[in-house]
Amino acid sequence: MCADPAAHMPAVTRVLAGFEAQSRADVDGWVEKGARALLKEDAGDREAARRLLTHFSHARAAQALELGKTIADGLDKYVKLTGAWRDPVGSSINDAGEGAETVNCLVGYDPDKPAWKQSVNPAGRRRRGFAQAPLMA
DSSP states (O other): TTTOHHHHHHHHHHHHHHHHHHHHHIIIIIIIIHHHHHHHTTOOOOOHHHHHHHHHHHHHHHHHHHHHHHHHHHHHHHHHTTOOOOOOOOOSSOOOOSSSSOOOTTTTTTTOOOOOSSHHHHHHHHOOOOOOOOSSO
């Protein structure tokens, strides 16, 4: 991802949006129906409905973590196998002269600020590396 964020971001975004859409469809479908059914039975089993919702949330969170790992591993392999890997230069990783930046793909950017408050203009930066086809169509 750090090798060429603009090239990889659309594919990553599509995967994450698909995962989110699937989660939303599950909640709107069987999860909510199941919880409602548990609440209607007899006097209503609120605890069972709560456990169902908690189980779904925990399971989906675990799947999201696994998906994130899969995406990161896939991008790592793709970048390395296509020859786009670049070793770090110098002793400071991600230091654009501002000093003591954290390790991330945002050289010169502050991950805690929204895009419109960034002091660096990404369009004005010179892109390094070579253009690649997107990871997924």
